[in-house]
Amino acid sequence: MNPSVPVSFAAAVCKTAGVRFLQPVLRLSLLLLLVCGILVPQPVYGGFGGVSNAAAERVKASELASVAERIEALISQSVTADAVWAVSVRSEAGEELVRLNSNTPMRMASNSKLFVTAGLLHGLGPTFRFxxxxxxxxxxxxxxxxxxxxxxxxxxxxxxxxxxxxxxxxxxxxxxxxxxxxxxxxxxxxxxxxxxxxxxxxYPRGWEWDDLSYYYAPEISALSFNRNCIDLTVRAVGPVGSEPQITWFPFNTDYVNLVNEQLITPRSVRFNESYARVLGTNTIMLRSTLPQGYLEKESLTITxxxxxxxxxxxxxxxxxxxxxxxxxxxxxxxxxxxxxxxxxxxxxxxxAVLLRRVNAESDNFYTEMLTKSLAAYSLEAQGTTEAGLELIFGELSALGLDTNQLRLRDASGMASANLGTASVITALLHAMQSSPHHTEWENTFARAGYSGTLENRFIASPVMGNMYAKTGFITGVRTLSGYLDVPSGTRLYFSILTNNFTSRVATVDSVHERILNLLWQEF
Known part of the structure; x- marks a missing residue:
């Protein structure tokens, strides 16, 4: 009998029982018991680790149940326990290994961009140019x-x-x-x-009016420059109580009317941001307070x-x-x-290059522009958001996705009426691995600790450099979905959706990081 067979099974048993490390004597004793056939039956041909298929499935199910239970424990023991959580993890074969509310419709925020970019790559092709x-x-x-x-x-x-x-x-x-x-x-x-x-x-359906002054919610037009924003710079130089200096790109243009009602405060007072464009006009009210010496930069929308x-x-x-x-x-x-x-x-x-702005940088403007473009070029008619989304759903169906688990009102994820399941997100991630465009798609993702919206996250974590993912955030929603390359040499497809939280975003992020670290350790 090959001794490596029962040893591997013993390691699985010990891991399931929560025994992470064995002392050498215990490990030797266990091996002798296994070799003598006392602890487990003699293996038969086939199955996990050389044991019977039934025994292998029991071990596998037990291990996965342990991982799922530990994820639930991480969540329940955090201050975010009162939020709504959904987690899905799939194997390279497409099997859903971990399911926590994974078929529950959830708000996805910018994770909706995953579906949009997949549809755009298949609908327009990675080499399409404007x-x-x-x-x-x-x-x-x-x-x-x-x-x-x-x-x-x-x-x-x-x-x-x-x-x-x-x-x-x-x-x-x-x-x-x-x-x-x-x-x-x-x-x-x-x-x-x-x-x-x-x-x-x-604007797409579902955008909130108080977002419309800011760069992440600009107007959409087939002829657009600088993401339909001016770039404001505010320098708090001067005495306390005076107005700070302002300049803006392009040209300090008179296209906009900036009403500067900002004030310089003592250095001990925190910066308080307040910008509001009068809707339907290019008059922008500036009412921030800035501590002496403060430098502020913000992009604000135009009409x-x-x-x-x-x-x-x-x-x-x-x-x-x-x-x-x-x-x-x-x-x-x-x-x-x-x-x-x-x-x-x-x-x-x-x-394929433009889509990096969509996924890695989570650019709402690019996403909405590209969605209307898909409709315009595919249908040879004026591009609309609704027609673009319908074409994207068609591409997703062709990939084999169950689009009944998905509802999109906009492309970028700002609309709170958007819904999707963690399961359908991991199904997309897995399906795209068989797509002729999978390399271009993966290259659009942020890399943990290195690029995009993940550049400053997962620093010093074992996940750093080994995870490629899409982040998402709107008020009360934080999401993270993507690929995790684990030490065993395999790849996991994961989606973590958190809704209705009242804690700080950083607190939710810390739980996401602990879940990813757990997956790294266990797989």
């Missing part, structure tokens, strides 16, 4: 374009700083340079900003994104020596550009 184009309606006379120009929005969310070495004007400069290379130094007509690729609904785009473009054109007269006109019409002259264009990074 092309923003300037069309001319007129002719070039000398160095003057006699007529109008139209900037046709393509749904590109990335006309910002994130893909161009922190240079938010990169795309504008590239377009202006192409116009100048054609010999154009002056435009005698109007500048139109066409956003007809999408419908004119600025009418297409007008913001062409206003910023025209200012950059003036700065670059390309002058113009006429008006700035946002245009919601769907246009056929076949009768226009193509003057300049810009192509985005491929979709």
């Amino acid at each position: 092309r923003t184009t300037i069309y001319g309606d007129g002719e070039l006379v000398g160095d003057v374009w006699e007529g109008d120009i139209h900037i046709a929005g393509a749904g590109d969310p990335s006309i910002d700083k994130y893909h161009y070495d922190d240079d938010a004007m990169h795309v504008f400069d590239a377009l202006i340079r192409q116009l100048q290379e054609r010999g154009i130094t002056h435009i005698s007509g109007d500048i139109f900003g066409n956003e007809g690729l999408f419908d004119d609904v600025r 009418d994104p297409a007008l913001f785009f062409i206003d910023s473009f025209s200012k950059q054109a003036d700065f670059s020596g390309l002058s113009w007269i006429g008006e700035l006109i946002p245009d919601q019409r769907q246009r056929n550009w076949s009768g226009f002259e193509k003057l300049a264009s810009h192509e985005s990074e491929p979709l």
